[in-house]
Amino acid sequence: MFATLLHEIPLQGGDVTDGVVRVGDTVRRPAGQSTPAVHALLRHLEAAGFTGAPRVVGMDSLGREILTFVPGSAGVSVASVTxxxxxxxxxxxxxxxxxxxxxxxxxxxxxxxxxxxxxxxxxxxxxxxxxxxxxxxxxxxxxxxxxxxxxxxxxxxxxxxxxxxxxxxxxxxxxxxxxxxxxxxxxxxxxxxxxxxxxxxxxxxxxxxxxxxxxxxxxxxxxxxxxxxxxxxxxxxxxxxxxxxxxxxxxxxxxxxxxx
Missing domain, CATH: 3.90.1200 (Aminoglycoside 3'-phosphotransferase; Chain: A, domain 2)
Structure with missing residues (x-):
């Protein structure tokens, strides 16, 4: 477990959900009551060909959801206010x-x-x-x-x-x-x-x-x-x-x- 934690990079930006981390090309997030609904939606979006959302990978051994990591930047910036x-x-x-x-x-x-x-x-x-x-x-x-x-x-x-x-x-x-x-x-x-x-x-x-x-x-x-x-x-x-x-x-x- 110690080796796994070394590869977890905390991700900042959201107000509501703590414990979101990046592991390689994936994001691990604590699961909640709406996680099954969100996963069903994301799989639907993937099947519909919508590329503007992460993909569902599954769940990890800690009970966290695994999504694909979307590279780029988020937040207010000179580029985002145009x-x-x-x-x-x-x-x-x-x-x-x-x-x-x-x-x-x-x-x-x-x-x-x-x-x-x-x-x-x-x-x-x-x-x-x-x-x-x-x-x-x-x-x-x-x-x-x-x-x-x-x-x-x-x-x-x-x-x-x-x-x-x-x-x-x-x-x-x-x-x-x-x-x-x-x-x-x-x-x-x-x-x-x-x-x-x-x-x-x-x-x-x-x-x-x-x-x-x-x-x-x-x-x-x-x-x-x-x-x-x-x-x-x-x-x-x-x-x-x-x-x-x-x-x-x-x-x-x-x-x-x-x-x-």
Whole structure:
């Protein structure tokens, strides 16, 4: 076991899951209640020819899931904040949603979380932050960390993604590289590239506000259970959601003008 541990390289970036390591060309992650559902989804994506996600290898002797390692870089960077990168993320998300077609929306145990009130249409990633998109040569090639994936609407997953990529956030809470970006123009660019229809564009900001409210309540409840959720809450996650919601209220008319 000692020799094995020498070859384990801890991977950083996610907020929720500890103990993620790289071993050679694989990633080992602690298994959870939604792991069987996620593995079924990843195998479906592989069969559908979707290349923007890791592949399932199996489980190791410690009960951890084994996935293929996707080489590249993740997180906010000079390359990831460009309009071209944003369009690429929109295309990646659209390709993922399209590839989930035919995957059963019932019959699996998924992670809980905030959601749209409309009937689910696809399996959403529901956590497509910059830390969960792998770039190579300035191009977003794959999404990782499907711990929060679940049945939802296309628009809800779009809104969740734009929360971090537009970003729909108070400038004080944005990464310095995203502090002064034109959010309205980025909303429109993403929606154009994804192909968000007019009826959904008219509802996008309303759903963003609903998501803020529900995410706040979900995170507060999870924080009460301790662990990383409590750490995130203590670190100001709730306050950031509140500030983002207030910023949206103050700028809604201008943002809506870019969308419609």
């Amino acid at each position: 309009g071209e990168a944003l369009a690429g993320v929109a295309g990646l998300l659209r390709g993922f949603h399209d590839a989930t077609a035919g995957f059963p929306l019932v019959g699996h145990q998924w992670a809980s979380g905030s959601n749209d009130d409309a009937p689910p249409q696809v399996i959403g990633h529901c956590d497509l932050t910059p830390d969960n998109v792998v770039f190579r040569d300035g191009v977003p090639l794959a999404m990782i960390d499907f711990d929060l994936a679940r049945p939802t609407t296309r628009l809800f997953d779009v809104v969740t993604t734009l929360r971090h990529w537009a970003p729909i956030a108070d400038p004080v809470d944005r990464h310095p590289l995203l502090r002064d970006v034109p959010v309205g123009e980025r909303l429109r660019l993403f929606c154009d590239e994804y192909g968000v229809p007019p009826r959904d564009r008219r509802r996008l900001l309303e759903l963003a506000r609903l998501r803020f409210h529900r995410s706040y309540e979900v995170m507060r409840a999870r924080a009460a259970t301790g662990g990383n959720w409590a750490r995130m809450w203590a670190g100001g996650a709730g306050e950031r959601i509140r500030r983002a919601s207030a910023w949206l209220d103050a700028h809604e008319d201008r943002l809506h003008g870019h969308l419609v």
